[in-house]
Amino acid sequence: MTRCDALIVGGGPAGSTCAERLGRSGLDVLILDRKSFPRDKTCAGWVTPQVMSTLEVDLGDYADGRTLQPITGFLTGLIGRETVENHYDGPVSYGIRRCEFDHYLLQRCGAATRLGVPLKSMERTQDGWVVNEEIQAPLVIGAGGHFCPVARKLGARSLERASVVAAQEIEFEASAADLELGTARPEIPELYFCPDLKGYGWCFRKERFLNIGLGRVDSQNLSDHVAEFCEFLKDRGTIGCEIPVRFHGHAYQLYERVEPRLVDEGVLLIGDAAGLAYPQSGEGIRPAVESGILAAETIVRANGDYAEQRLKPYARLVRERFGKPRSNAASGWLPASWLQLIASRLLVNRSFARKVVIDRWFLHTQQPNLQA
Ligand SMILES: Cc1cc2nc3c(=O)[nH]c(=O)nc-3n(C[C@H](O)[C@H](O)[C@H](O)COP(=O)(O)OP(=O)(O)OC[C@H]3O[C@@H](n4cnc5c(N)ncnc54)[C@H](O)[C@@H]3O)c2cc1C
Missing domain, CATH: 3.30.9 (D-Amino Acid Oxidase; Chain A, domain 2)
Known part of the structure; x- marks a missing residue:
């Protein structure tokens, strides 16, 4: 059995950002992704300077051998x-290619990775979770995008009224x-x-x-x-x-009309797994990155106790940052x-x-x- 402090399912911008922040606080993080990297992601690939600045990306370093198109x-x-x-x-803004951008962030985040391995099972135990019958973690972070298996397992995505x-x-x-x-x-x-x-x-x-x-x-x-x-x-x-x-x-999913469910016992959802993309533009990378950071902040403060109650401050931080989901009035x-x-x-x-x-x-x- 492999043990870690936190298992992140999904190595996109949400997962790698959260992993990087948790690593800074000394947590032992493992990222599981069903794809091998570099992998492509269906996306226009534009990011704002705010994203690059929050991620502390050195633009000169990034542009060395990768596409970085100033807009x-x-x-x-x-x-x-x-x-x-x-x-x-x-x-x-900048134009990036997701096959390069996501790989760069994943390599840089410092977490251990298990790539090309999908999440197949996720069982609750006294100590937290056992995933794929071989990884044990007190905390699982769902960062698997729109079809995130962690979000589906929790029934956290009610898409009926969602945009x-x-x-x-x-x-x-x-x-x-x-x-x-x-x-x-x-x-x-x-x-x-x-x-x-x-x-x-x-x-x-x-x-x-x-x-x-x-x-x-x-x-x-x-x-x-x-x-x-x-x-x-x-x-x-x-x-x-x-x-x-x-x-x-x-x-x-866009962040409007429905209040996303973001936490459960020993679980948080970030990025597209939580349905946080900006309503008018559909920009999802910035909310993915920022929710990854807010989740990491909450996890560090929870100090090893990942009861739902201890993780709820994350939902409050998301609401403070992105506001109440607008009703599309x-x-x-x-x-x-x-x-x-x-x-x-x-x-x-x-x-x-x-x-x-x-x-x-x-x-x-x-x-x-x-x-x-
Ligand atoms: C056509 C299109 C254009 C877009 N253009 C833009 C844009 O220009 N700018 C912008 O900001 N946003 C854009 N978005 C939105 C943006 O792509 C997403 O919001 C962003 O990728 C969310 O990041 P994430 O890390 O949450 O999820 P993702 O980037 O989707 O990463 C999820 C990861 O989880 C992994 N995963 C999935 N299922 C499993 C499983 N069962 N087991 C293990 N791993 C799993 C996947 O392989 C993937 O690596 C666009 C979206 C689309 C569809």
């Missing part, structure tokens, strides 16, 4: 309609000649909202890599929406080459046609696009860095 502006609009562009004086984004994405390396055929610019990602406002598509060039995707809170006919969006990008001239690979699908009482009309006017207003869509919804400039 200095955004093109926004509605699919098939007008667009506006906003520019900033310096980088307001779940269904998304499809591809990322591929394009030749210099193929990049020349389109107008996609590396420093200006393009974001296009669906006319019914149920999601948005993006085209994002990170150095030589093109990342294209579309996510919606209404999963019906998602493939059709994606195909139409690709046609639109080709018609606009954003991409001029053929898309050489198949789209990958994934889902994740506007779309509840305004007729859809009104919303669409208002949105089609506002989204192509440069000032609204900058102050609300980009600064507030996508960059969260109003939310200071987590002090932990």
Whole structure:
């Protein structure tokens, strides 16, 4: 039997950040992930400078041998309609590749890992948990993303009323000649909202890599929406080459409408396992990283007693940090046609696009860095 102070199921940004913080306090942490790393993760791969700063990533070191695309502006609009562009004086975000970013964080976190091994069983014992009949830990942290087996085991994810984004994405390396055929610019990602406002598509060039995707809170006919969006990008001239690979699908829950269940006896949930992605943008890496830190803070304070009551401060810290899950009120009482009309006017207003869509919804400039 392998013993550790805490077992983290999932080695994505939530899991590796939590592990790194627990390690700083001297806890012996083991990360279990069903994939071998480096592994890919369906994601557009943009992170804000706040994330890099909270993670204490040295940008020069990171960029050595990895893709780090500074973003200095955004093109926004509605699919098939007008667009506006906003520019900033310096980088307001970065494009990373998840196969590199997640691997970098995992290697750096200092925890022991068991990779390529899925969680198969999880039994409660007097001393905590026995996982896969071979790992014993007083505490298990569910960081397994949207389909986290720990969250499912606890029945912690009631998805009936939840807002779940269904998304499809591809990322591929394009030749210099193929990049020349389109107008996609590396420093200006393009974001296009669906006319019914149920999601948005993006085209994002990170150095030589093109990342294209579309996510919606209404999963019906998602493939059709994606195909139409690709046609639109080709018609606009954003991409001029053929898309050489198949789209990958994934889902994740937004932090709205339902209060997530975050703790249980000897268990905490972090990141997508807890359903914490920002509602308007779907950004999930920052909440994953920050929830990992808040969970670690609570665990260290609990000082070895992981009764549910001792772990509850984590739920309070999450509420303080991210607020109460909003109810999605506007779309509840305004007729859809009104919303669409208002949105089609506002989204192509440069000032609204900058102050609300980009600064507030996508960059969260109003939310200071987590002090932990
Ligand atoms: C198409 C798309 C685009 C996105 N774009 C962005 C973006 O640009 N910026 C942004 O901030 N967010 C984006 N997100 C959201 C972001 O990807 C997630 O919020 C983020 O990855 C959450 O991190 P995490 O560590 O909680 O989970 P994950 O990154 O999903 O990591 C979970 C880990 O758990 C492992 N695991 C799963 N099941 C098991 C099991 N049974 N046993 C063991 N291990 C298991 C997985 O292999 C994985 O390594 C996007 C999401 C999608 C779907």
